[in-house]
Each structure stands twice: as structure tokens, then as C-alpha cells.
Amino acid sequence: MVLEVKDLTKIYHVGLFKRKEIVAVSNISFDVKPSEFVSLVGESGSGKTTAAKMILRLLKPTSGKISFEGNDVWNLKGLEKVRSYYKSVHGIFQDPYASYNPLHKIDRALYQVFTLMGQSGSDRDGMVREALKEVGLRAEDVLGKYPHELSGGQRQRIMVARCYLLRPKLILADEPISMIDASTKASILKLFSKLRDEHDTSVIFITHDLGLAYYVSDEVLIMSKGSIVEKGVPDDIMNRPQHPYTKRLKEDIPLFYKKWVGF
Amino acid sequence: MRIKKLDVSLGIFVGMWLISIFGSLIYNVDPLAIVGLPEQPPSNRFPLGTDSWGRDLLALLLGGIRNSLYVGVAAALIALAIGVTIGVISGFKGGFIDSSLMLVTDVVLVLPSILIMMLVAAYLRERNPFYVSLIIGLTSWPWVARATRSQMMSLKSREFMYMSRMAGLRDMRIIVEDLLPNMASYTFMAFVLLMSGAMIAEAGLSMIGLGVTKGVSLGVILYWAQLLESVRRGIWWWFMPPGAILVALASSLLLLSTALDEYFSPRLKGG
């Protein structure tokens, strides 16, 4: 088992005397096996991004346990252990522009991760060049440039190239293609498949797009208002949805091959 | 429109600097020397006239600009250093450290700085421009700390921070590489505002007789001017030039900070 999430919860206390409670994530549990693509599907406010941040150690949970290869992710003592975690578990986010510090060249996004890999004296330039090639970019085209000088597709590919350098066991991809043009979406998805085929990488896709989840996952988890309301393989979710939320979601998605009734 | 604001304010400000540097070289008269008859209006010999002791007011003005600028810069640097350091640590660390530092900040904020300055100033018999800068600097940093802290806290939750955090970088490295550069423009503006405030504070201190004892500043000239009742007696060439210059300097700095704000904002939003 690569990742085990048990009863993960996040409650925000807001308001004048911090009295009001907002339950962003409520007791979710799921696990991820090696080489598995799992999708966490939910609409905005469902808590899926909050869950991802907690798994990535970017947001502290209120309660619950996240274990990576048997170790409690929030109980890592020392910088070395944290670095070792990030070498194995990494994240890619939705907005390819906001993900970069606008004042630095994008090279930093790639060279930064060598801190996690600890190999000094190895051919860093060569490794970066290789990683860029894997994602279909030429080093000459993108190195030395600032984020605003590149397109959204290029920026997102560089994020994936960063993962190619690390060869993590698990990637959390939060809406990785929602801000990418339709004609290039599929090529970014293929990069994830490549990582799985070549390095047994598992991916948790966080998305609002049930169609994407259906197409790409081994398992689909439907989230609504902070809880996981249904779990299953894509075919079951689509053809035999159990939970009313899943049923409604399925009915409201604009299909391409079938036409809606009564429109 | 915004380019013009920047030009005007920068022009005035740079102009003052040049005057202060080259002015006394060109017009080489000792400000404190008695060189003429007292209370003479502006003439060919004395472009700004003389004061009640017969000293050359133009020489006094040039020397005064220089010292006022000096105090402005020095006090601003001191306040900036303290304020930014505290703000960065507080904003980044959060929790107990944040609460304690903000408590200290609030205490200093609430202390009546004029009184403190007066007490300290009265205690020090000899006050050179550096001491005056120190007094002003040590009492004017709280708003900078609070503002820096807010900037820090908002920057910390920006998405680009995830990348550096996931790269396992140490806190200090993240602060220096990711956060400070994004705060650079704000820090610069804070400096400009601090300088403006410091020059006026110095003038204020001087006007109640607690400013520099060695040398002369714009505030000191004004102090003597009001001591000898120049307003009532119509000796306008004594109080008007330093007053006007002080207002021009402070206003140009305020204008500069607004212009810089406009200049930096669109630039930061995506080149």
C-alpha cells in the first residue's frame, strides 16, 4: 500500500470569537496502491483540494492519519525525513501561472528538487535536459525564461518534468489540465501514464470532471461537502451509481454522444 | 499620468539631494559665522538675507537641507531594519513568536513617541544628527513591522510557495529566495514614507529645542526663527524658505511613494 488515509478531517474555526465551524473535510478514508490512478471527484467546496494539501503536508489536519508506506506523514522528525517524503510524494497544481514565483526563472522549479535527491556531482544539467525531453519540451526553448514568457501548456509540462526528475511513488495532481487548452489536454495526461508505465508511479487526480476521472482512473472517489459519498471502479460509478449525489452528477454532465431530454 | 507623478516627485527629491551636496561647495559660507548685519532682507550679497545674529540664511538653508536629509535617511534605515526584521519573523513563524513580537510592537506603537523623544533628547546634552536619527528610528518602526507581517502572511499562502516547500528548502532559504523579493517594492515604498516622516519628526523635535545641538537642520532654523518671533515681526526670509523646503521635501516623498505604488503594481501582475 502506497498511501493510507484514515478518518482525515479538517475543521476551520472562523468568526469573531472563532466560534463558527466550517467542516472542510469530514472523516475521509481511502488508500492508494502502487501504479494505481485514483480520482478524487468533487465540485468546488467539496474539500478535495484541502484533502490534497493535507496529504502533501501543506496544511495541518484537525484529526485523522495519513500514512505513506506505513509511516505517519505528519510525524516525520527532522528535515531529512521530510525531504525524503517529498522525494516520494509530490504535487502538481491547477494554475500553471500561479504555481511559479513570478520573479524567478523557471529553471529554479527544476533545479530546486536536487535538494531532495542529494546526489552531488552528478550531471544536473543533463538530467534536467532529459526530463524536459520526456515531457516534450526542448531545454533551449524554456530554460532561462520567466513564467510569463511561456504558455500555460509549457508551464504545466515543466511541473511534470519536475516529477520526472524525482520519479516519485505518488503524485497528487490537482486539476492538472483544467486550465490547459482542449487540443493539448490529452498530451499532458499521457505524461502521467508514462510515469506509471515506466516507474510504477501512482497518481491521485483531483478534479471536478467526472469524465476525466472515468477515462483515466482505476478507482473513482466521489466527494461532496467534505465526505466521500461513493467509491468504485469507473464503470460501476457510471453505470450503477448508488448515491443520490453521484446520480445527480451523472445526469447533469453534458454528454457528447447522447442528447439531453427535454432541452 | 503616472509617469508624470513619478517624474515630478523624483525630480524634486533628486534636486534636493544635488543642492545639498553641491550647494555648500558652490556657496562656500560657514552657516554659523556672523557675516553681516542682523535681520537684513534678501539682497545681492545675501540672497536669503540674514537672521537676528547676522548669519547668512542661504548658507544656513543649504547646511540645513543636508542634515535634514541625513536624519531622514538614517532614521528611515534604522526603522526599516527593525520593522522588517520583526515583521518577517513574526509573519513567517506565526504562533507564539508572532504573538509575542506583535505584543512588543503594539506597546511601542502605543507609547507616545514625542514624549519618549523628548525625554531621551533632554537626557542627552550633546545631540549630533546620528543620535537624533536613532531616537526617531527607534520609535517609528511599529507600523512597518505590522505591514511587513501582513505582507508576509499573505505571500506565505500564495500558490508558488508550495513548490519551494515541497522542495524541502530550509525556512531561511524560502524567506530569502521566495518571499523577500516579492516584498522588495513594498519595502522600498516603506522606506520613502519613513524618510518623509523622519524629516518632519526631526523638524518637530528641533522646533521645541530638542533637535541637533551640533550643526544646523531645517527644523533648527525654524526653531530660531520662531524663538526670535520672526513671524510677528515680519522677517519672512527667515521662516518661509526652510518651511517651504521642508514641505516640498516631505510632499515629494509622499508623492513618490504613490507613484512607486502605481509603477510597481501592474508590473507585478504578470510582466
Add this chain to the structure above:
Amino acid sequence: MALLESETVKAYYHVRQGYVKAVDNVDLSVDKGAILGLAGESGCGKSTLMNTLMMNVKPPLHLMEGTIVLDGKVISKMSISELKKNIWGVLVSLVPQSALNALMPTKRIADFIEDVISHHMSVSDPEIQSMAKKRFEELNLQVDSLSLYPHELSGGMKQRAVIAVSTLLNPKLLIVDEPTSALDVSTQKQVLKMLTDLRRSGIIESMVFVTHDIAVLRQIADGVTIMYAGKIVESGSTDDVLFHPKHPYTSSLTSAVVTPEPEVRERGLVSIPGEPPDLLDPPKGCRFHPRCPMVMDICGSVEPPLVEAGAKWLVACHLVSQGR
């Protein structure tokens, strides 16, 4: 019969480095009673085209060439004051992208309506309010939302309120630009239903729906026009264009649709290499040729003309114009 007819429309942005040819020689028409879907990716010029079609053209955007005729009136020759008085809101209404975010946060919906209506008609406030109430009831919108502030409404409710207000004066043509991109699927369906209801009840006659989401177009549009890099590459009925596309770009767009349907799994997802071009200096010949899987020699030098490939079916591709 066409409600809107535009010919040889060229709308360019004048920037420091030259002209951004956002809309370059476009002929577009909207039939009476039809919902036309306009699809294309980021930077293809669809939003610019929409603004141009209703003559909402302000520097740095300039209408370089072209005629636009709406309901028999040549609006491309009208002055701004004429447009404001008789055309905008009255004959044609545009709901721009992120309109729901442009609502003034300090004004109630009812106040917003008053502002809009009093611009066009000298009607008393109580009359305006009763008009608004009646229309909201007609469209199944909660009438009490009229007295609420924007932040008190959900995204879907805001969007529907904005659409309701834009159509208060019953414009013949409604143009909506990405009205549902920021909404979740259930809210999207509600908004789409409202839009089709507007046509069904006769409040509007025709509609242009701009989006990048092909599946949505398939569900509500009668006809579809595909834009790429400032040009129209294919247009025709929804069935023809989406299910039997003749332009390679259209095929790649439809093959990139990812819906939870078994046909998608069978077909697989297709992508095309490269990025949409810079409109300051677009490619010579066919603008799509650097990325086209069926590119021929002629494509790099000669621009393909928009020709008829069937009944009311236009395609701009050498494959078609050369009869292959």
C-alpha cells in the same frame, strides 16, 4: 432569414508592436430563432468577435473593415450614442465572461436593474420593479433575490440574475460568453435550461453561445462555428460539424472531448502538438498548418478560402476546396 449578418469583419488591437489580428476577415450570420454555438480555444478571438458583432469596439480595438447588419439595420455605421439608445440592451445584449463577478457589491440586484432600465426607458421606479418581478417569476427565479446583494447569492443565481436583467427589454439577439465555465455541472444545467427557455418563451429570438466546451454546444446549439487564430475554420449544423467534421482542427477538438461515455474510452483522447499562434504575427497561409496532421505544401503559402462543403456547411481547408 438571418437576424445578424456580418461580412469581411476585421477587428484588430493596436498595440505597441503592431496589430494583433484578433478577428481576421470573418463572415458570420445568425439565423432567426437559432442558437449558434461558437467554439474555439484561448486566444482564437471569439470574445473579440462577440464584442465586434454588437459594435462594442473601443480603442485599442478597432474595426478595420467589414459590415454588420442586425435586424436589417447597418450597425457598423452607427454612432455610439445611437448604439446606446436603440441597439444595446434593446436589440442585442451581451453577457460577457465573468459577468457575475462584475456586479457592484454595494448594490442590490433591484438597484442594478433600475440603473440598467433607466438608461433606456424613462419609466418610473415602481414600474421597473414590477417589470423585474414579473420577469423573474416568468423565468422561475426567486423574486426575493431582487432585494439581495450579490455576495448573498450563489454563483448560479448571480449568473441567472445577470442574464435575466440583460434580457429585460427583450432583445432579439442574446450573446453569452462562457456563461457556465465557473459553475458546477448542476448549476450549469440550470443556466442552460434558462437560456433555452428564453428562446422558447419568445423573450429572445436568437442566441450566440461562446464556449470552449464542445459537449455543452452539442446539447444546446442548432449550429456550430469553430474559430482558430482569428479565423472561422468550419461552420454548419451541430450534427454535421461535430459528428462529421471536415476540418482537421474540428476533428481534433471533438476527439479531445472527455465525457464519461464508453465511446470516449473506445476512441481515446487525441491531442495536437504545438500551441495556438501569436496573433501579432500569425503563420502564412492556413494558420493551422504548423500543427495540422494533414498538412500539404499549399497550406503554408495560400490561405484556404471558406467554401461550401454541403448544405449551409462552410469549411476553410484546402482538403475540401481542392475536392479531396
